[in-house]
Amino acid sequence: MTQPMFIPARHFTPAHRTQVDLVVIHGAEIGKSLDGAEALARGFARQRFLADGRENKSSAHYNVDADSVTQSVLETDIANHAPGVNPISIGIELCGRARQTPAEWDDGFSRSMLARAAALVAEICQRWDIPMQWVTAEGLIAKRRGVTTHAEVSLAFKRSNHSDPGPGFPWERFGQLVKTYARGVV
Numbered sequence: 001m002t003q004p005m006f007i008p009a010r011h012f013t014p015a016h017r018t019q020v021d022l023v024v025i026h027g028a029e030i031g032k033s034l035d036g037a038e039a040l041a042r043g044f045a046r047q048r049f050l051a052d053g054r055e056n057k058s059s060a061h062y063n064v065d066a067d068s069v070t071q072s073v074l075e076t077d078i079a080n081h082a083p084g085v086n087p088i089s090i091g092i093e094l095c096g097r098a099r100q101t102p103a104e105w106d107d108g109f110s111r112s113m114l115a116r117a118a119a120l121v122a123e124i125c126q127r128w129d130i131p132m133q134w135v136t137a138e139g140l141i142a143k144r145r146g147v148t149t150h151a152e153v154s155l156a157f158k159r160s161n162h163s164d165p166g167p168g169f170p171w172e173r174f175g176q177l178v179k180t181y182a183r184g185v186v
Helices: 036-045 110-127 137-141 150-157 171-182
Strands: 023-025 063-064 069-071 089-094 148-149
Touching: 023 110, 023 150, 036 063, 036 069, 036 137, 063 110, 089 110, 137 148, 137 150, 148 150
Parallel strands: 023 089, 023 148, 063 089
Antiparallel strands: 063 069
């Protein structure tokens, strides 16, 4: 993969990490747009507010749409994306919504985006020696390493109520893509 455009997030923790245990997949709760990865990165770069007036201090390491990947936080630093595992994880935002059906995750845009995300996850797992295995909430509590979702992190640590990327997300197909990219077959 080519080096993604880097647009630094406003909120993150400099850390110079030497170990990462998890890759966390998110649905960004934005529509399908070829400018989605760039829009997410620009959003993380500026000051944003929640409905109650508090500043939104979220960020992610990477943002993915159907034709691009952007980076908002260096992998060695800590992004604010999944309370409970932020210090040990890399967060990837996908342009999609938790309410998407399996069919909605199977259109041309989503297939292209998932291929980009799978290639990125394979590279991250290889770079950080993270097993390419699915980790459930129970596995997170047991400190297993691998790939998980914001929903599983929420279930495990009860520090957020996020359910993304949602029950319609094509885990089996995505997992196979990650392993295919890791083998260099694609």
